[in-house]
Amino acid sequence: MIDHAHDLESVRGATERLLTAAATMDNAAVTQSSRLPGWSRGHVLAHLSRNADALVNVLRGRPMYPSAESRDADIERDAPRPLDVQLTDLRESAARFQEAGAAPADWSRTVELRNGVTDSASRVPFRRWAEVELHHVDLGIGYELEDLPEEFTEREITFLADRFSGHPEVPATSLADGTRAWSTGRDADLPEVTVAGTPADLLGWLAGRRDGSALTVHGGPLPSLPPL
Known part of the structure; x- marks a missing residue:
């Protein structure tokens, strides 16, 4: 709430x-x-x-x-x-x-x-x-993104993942930072792409502040995200 x-x-x-x-x-x-x-x-x-x-x-x-x-x-x-x-x-x-x-x-x-x-x-x-x-x-x-409050980072990742959820141009994607998981992109029974990394790197990619090169990606290339 x-x-x-x-x-x-x-x-x-x-x-x-x-x-x-x-x-x-x-x-x-x-x-x-x-x-x-x-x-x-x-x-x-x-x-x-x-x-x-x-x-x-x-x-x-x-x-x-x-x-x-x-x-x-x-x-x-x-x-x-x-x-x-x-x-x-x-x-x-x-x-x-x-x-x-x-x-x-x-x-x-x-x-x-x-x-x-x-x-x-x-x-x-x-x-x-x-x-x-x-x-x-x-x-x-x-x-830096690493200096952001932990609560903020987690909530902003959730907010941005929800924002891209169901977006037709973003493949179904699962996100993980080692302890938490999110999903975003097109609706699908199983995620097409999995993306893992530190909270700062996940947020940086979702928010358009980093290119995602530090993330680990499986199941396809790192999705291109539409501008915020």
């Missing part, structure tokens, strides 16, 4: 770790490339701030973004800002998200995210947690 209050506290902790780490950068570092193609570290920080406000919109029953074009334009506008402005924005937008999450609400209600995707309101805090943790890694400032 999803515990939105627990996840809100997890978001708070992840945000503090991110702010502390990002504060070690300087203005020049903010302009340098992140691990995301075409994005500087400033783009990543700007996206995190605007995503917090977008999820406030979701919790309050408004469209997540006015449009895809405005989302992209806001990130491009905010990416070149100096570090102190970026960090202030990230801290203040995170506080707005926490405030929205603390308001009395029906957490079982269905909310709408981007591109017509719907989900339970109770899962929104976990979605924000994923944004903060994975984009902290994307900054490339010393925080």
Whole structure:
């Protein structure tokens, strides 16, 4: 069962770790490339701030973004800002998200995210947690997938495996990290492909952060996953 209050506290902790780490950068570092193609570290920080406000919109029953074009334009506008402005924005937008999450609400209600995707309101805090943790890694400032909280890694693997479950372009696949197992891809009586590796490497592959070369694959080539 999803515990939105627990996840809100997890978001708070992840945000503090991110702010502390990002504060070690300087203005020049903010302009340098992140691990995301075409994005500087400033783009990543700007996206995190605007995503917090977008999820406030979701919790309050408004469209997540006015449009895809405005989302992209806001990130491009905010990416070149100096570090102190970026960090202030990230801290203040995170506080707005926490405030929205603390308001009395029906957490079982269905909310709408981007591109017509719907989900339970109770899962929104976990979605924000994923944004903060994975984009902290994307900054490339010393925080790696191996550093992610174990609970988060397991839940995000489960979330992404469920996301690709039944996808016609992904063969039936079983995943294992030595102690836990998941399944994803097309429906089949038996998995066509088995993929094993460390939790960090499984998550990295599922989340598009690693190429999967460290994984052990049987029954065929490593499946190509659609973009998130």
